[in-house]
Amino acid sequence: MKLQTLYDLQQEINRLFIAGSKFAKEDPRLQKQIPTLQKLGEKAPVFKKLANDLEDLLHSDAQPSADKLMAISILLYSVLYTQGETVESGDYEEKTLTPILNIQDVNTKSSYLQLKPVIDALRIPNSGRLEILKDAFERKLFKDSRTWPYLEEALADKYTELCDFVEKTIIPSIGQPMIPFLLKGFLYKDKTEHQRRLRLLYQLKYSGIPDMIEQISLSSLPSLQVEAIRILSDNPENETLIAQWTGDKNKMVREAAEKALTKLSERNSLKNKIQQKIKQIWQK
Amino acid sequence: MKIEEFAPNSEAARNGRDLVNKNRFSNLKMTNDKSVIWGECAGSGKNPYHCSIDLKDPLQPVFRCSCPSRQFPCKHALGLLFAFEKGDTFQTSDIPEDIVEKRKKLEKKQEKKVLAKEIVKEKAEGSKKMNTAAFVKKINVQLSGIEMAEKILKDLVQSGLASADAKVVQTLRAQTKELGNYHINGIQTAFNHLLIALSAVENEAFTEVIDQINYISTLLKKSTDYLNKRKDHPEDKPELDSAIEEQIGYVWKLSELMQYGLCEENAEITQLSFFTYDHRARKEWVDEGIWINLKNGKIYKTNNYRPYRAAKHIKEENSTFGILKLKEMFIYPGDQNPRIRWEPEALLEKRYDADDFKKIIFWSYVNYAEMIKSVKNTIKNPLMDKHPVVLAALHKAYLKNGKLVIEDREGNKLSLSDYVFFPTTTQLINLLPSQCENFALAIRMDNDVESGYLSGQPLSLITPEKIVRLLY
Numbered sequence: 153m154k155l156q157t158l159y160d161l162q163q164e165i166n167r168l169f170i171a172g173s174k175f176a177k178e179d180p181r182l183q184k185q186i187p188t189l190q191k192l193g194e195k196a197p198v199f200k201k202l203a204n205d206l207e208d209l210l211h212s213d214a215q216p217s218a219d220k221l222m223a224i225s226i227l228l229y230s231v232l233y234t235q236g237e238t239v240e241s242g243d244y245e246e247k248t249l250t251p252i253l254n255i256q257d258v259n260t261k262s263s264y265l266q267l268k269p270v271i272d273a274l275r276i277p278n279s280g281r282l283e284i285l286k287d288a289f290e291r292k293l294f295k296d297s298r299t300w301p302y303l304e305e306a307l308a309d310k311y312t313e314l315c316d317f318v319e320k321t322i323i324p325s326i327g328q329p330m331i332p333f334l335l336k337g338f339l340y341k342d343k344t345e346h347q348r349r350l351r352l353l354y355q356l357k358y359s360g361i362p363d364m365i366e367q368i369s370l371s372s373l374p375s376l377q378v379e380a381i382r383i384l385s386d387n388p389e390n391e392t393l394i395a396q397w398t399g400d401k402n403k404m405v406r407e408a409a410e411k412a413l414t415k416l417s418e419r420n421s422l423k424n425k426i427q428q429k430i431k432q433i434w435q436k
Numbered sequence: 437m438k439i440e441e442f443a444p445n446s447e448a449a450r451n452g453r454d455l456v457n458k459n460r461f462s463n464l465k466m467t468n469d470k471s472v473i474w475g476e477c478a479g480s481g482k483n484p485y486h487c488s489i490d491l492k493d494p495l496q497p498v499f500r501c502s503c504p505s506r507q508f509p510c511k512h513a514l515g516l517l518f519a520f521e522k523g524d525t526f527q528t529s530d531i532p533e534d535i536v537e538k539r540k541k542l543e544k545k546q547e548k549k550v551l552a553k554e555i556v557k558e559k560a561e562g563s564k565k566m567n568t569a570a571f572v573k574k575i576n577v578q579l580s581g582i583e584m585a586e587k588i589l590k591d592l593v594q595s596g597l598a599s600a601d602a603k604v605v606q607t608l609r610a611q612t613k614e615l616g617n618y619h620i621n622g623i624q625t626a627f628n629h630l631l632i633a634l635s636a637v638e639n640e641a642f643t644e645v646i647d648q649i650n651y652i653s654t655l656l657k658k659s660t661d662y663l664n665k666r667k668d669h670p671e672d673k674p675e676l677d678s679a680i681e682e683q684i685g686y687v688w689k690l691s692e693l694m695q696y697g698l699c700e701e702n703a704e705i706t707q708l709s710f711f712t713y714d715h716r717a718r719k720e721w722v723d724e725g726i727w728i729n730l731k732n733g734k735i736y737k738t739n740n741y742r743p744y745r746a747a748k749h750i751k752e753e754n755s756t757f758g759i760l761k762l763k764e765m766f767i768y769p770g771d772q773n774p775r776i777r778w779e780p781e782a783l784l785e786k787r788y789d790a791d792d793f794k795k796i797i798f799w800s801y802v803n804y805a806e807m808i809k810s811v812k813n814t815i816k817n818p819l820m821d822k823h824p825v826v827l828a829a830l831h832k833a834y835l836k837n838g839k840l841v842i843e844d845r846e847g848n849k850l851s852l853s854d855y856v857f858f859p860t861t862t863q864l865i866n867l868l869p870s871q872c873e874n875f876a877l878a879i880r881m882d883n884d885v886e887s888g889y890l891s892g893q894p895l896s897l898i899t900p901e902k903i904v905r906l907l908y
Contacts, residue, residue: 170640172596222589229646238808255868264908271859298907
């Protein structure tokens with residue numbers, strides 16, 4: 153159980169530190185803490201001591217006030233450090249863990265000096281970053297799962313070529329274990345980084361893609377819609393769905409929809425042609 | 437052994453590898469027994485650099501190069517080793533005369549070093565005659581420094597943290613610098629930390645500053661009592677069950693640690709985690725290793741300090757794997773995770789065998805209530821480490837409100853989260869199976885006094901087969 157009194161007192165003590173201990177004399181808000189502390193003091197002597205020290209501080213002049221405030225603060229913080237709760241209160245459901253890899257297959261063998269420059273190259277704008285990543289890719293350092301959260305973050309980097317390399321080469325080489333990281337970073341926002349995440353999730357065969365596309369279709373997020381249309385155009389059954397977008401108010405979306413329809417019809421006509429050819433051969 | 441470990445920093449290793457990729461090496465040669473390799477590396481000038489590596493002791497190769505770089509070993513010598521490892525063609529040849537000479541010189545030097553160490557040891561064992569007058573004089577200087585420090589702190593608290601504008605901070609900085617003249621560098625560092633915390637305050641969140649004020653005022657009080665006691669009884673031993681000496685600013689010598697028996701013979705330890713951080717108050721980089729003693733389960737720290745000014749010339753440490761067998765392990769006076777050190781020659785490395793992981797898991801806390809109690813006992817003391825590392829035996833793990841929670845057999849729970857100043861390690865969520873009996877987790881504790889939550893950041897997962905490092 154959390155002892156709110158202590159945290160309230162902490163607020164007051166912090167306030168005095170900020171304003172200056174010279175203002176402690178007859179401070180009404182400090183005064184208010186004393187009765188509660190005295191009551192608690194009946195059970196545990198430490199509260200009684202806090203109450204007494206507080207009383208003392210309330211009657212002290214500017215000169216000795218600093219020492220007194222510090223003494224109370226030390227005691228209070230000591231007590232607070234024993235009060236920490238180890239789990240959040242509140243009724244939350246326990247959810248089972250679903251590991252992305254068998255623990256035997258998790259690789260964290262790289263040393264600090266091998267890994268650090270690579271993680272820095274993913275995070276910090278500096279010259280020669282792409283070369284470091286290419287070199288690390290050849291040395292198979294991205295098999296180490298500690299690079300994965302940073303790879304995902306790097307999709308939002310300002311340096312497009314670096315994002316491209318991460319998206320097109322590194323992440324696909326890791327495959328499905330990247331899915332939870334991508335999901336963590338993905339937001340329904342009109343930004344290229346989220347377009348990249350969506351594209352990768354589809355490529356890695358994430359099972360929730362249909363739901364995501366549905367949500368995107370209901371929003372006005374052109375760059376994500378463009379990506380969604382590209383994904384839909386892989387399946388001829390989506391033709392009518394895509395057709396709806398040809399009247400969209402955004403030019404980018406309209407163009408993507410038209411392009412997707414052309415792709416589908418080309419594929420259809422190619423299919424028709426092949427079927428005709430087969431027919432002809434049969435008829436002969 | 438990984439070549440990166442010899443490099444003074446990660447950049448040098450990368451540049452060395454680059455040199456190999458760019459074919460800058462020529463005239464590569466080695467001795468018949470492959471104990472010495474040498475060659476030429478093209479630099480920016482007309483003449484190539486001559487570099488060689490003596491691999492007589494493969495764990496401690498001797499690098500040499502004719503380039504003017506102050507980094508040691510330089511990228512050329514590292515590159516040469518990369519080329520050798522990669523399998524580039526090295527022609528066999530006789531050992532060059534100058535290397536034979538240098539080998540002899542080195543042997544002589546090492547003999548001298550061993551001799552010098554024995555003398556130190558003898559000195560440590562023999563009773564050292566103390567210069568009491570000088571000792572008391574030094575303490576008096578320290579005490580007057582502490583008095584000054586008390587005044588600085590009192591003034592600040594009395595007039596309030598909100599009053600600390602740029603001008604006040606500047607005065608504080610000057611006063612803190614002044615503290616450096618009183619042999620109380622530890623206290624000076626504590627004030628530096630206070631200044632840094634003060635300048636980092638946002639949205640009236642002063643808790644960290646106040647925590648540091650608590651630390652300093654406790655330290656000043658304890659130092660005054662302690663030093664007065666020392667002054668009255670100079671012949672008594674220094675306090676060895678707390679870090680007070682170091683907190684005031686004393687730097688322990690290994691011979692003293694030996695003299696006071698703070699030394700374990702034939703220790704067996706292994707690294708659980710590693711991280712390098714910027715200690716702005718000390719103006720140093722700190723390479724911190726977290727270790728466990730396989731014989732008693734105690735968790736230690738190693739700190740390799742690299743001052744900003746000299747950082748380029750001091751080797752950045754690397755994470756290490758395997759068991760270290762130490763002839764002598766020195767243990768600094770301190771709290772829950774004392775600092776340890778050893779001499780490089782006292783070290784023998786061994787690969788892990790399956791038993792080692794079981795040994796580590798054996799030492800983990802099965803009951804979290806006990807574990808939390810020991811942590812709270814440490815952190816409630818203002819002078820002790822607020823982020824002790826503990827080892828918890830896992831029974832069950834699950835997600836609650838998006839957070840990873842671990843549970844022991846009795847149903848005691850601990851929620852895990854990232855510590856703001858460290859890289860994320862809660863990716864553990866994606867790796868840990870729900871049934872994780874027989875696993876142990878090394879955790880760095882963090883108590884947020886404002887929210888009232890005590891949580892842990894996972895550092896490494898120990899399974900019966902291996903150590904999964906989550907940090908480094």
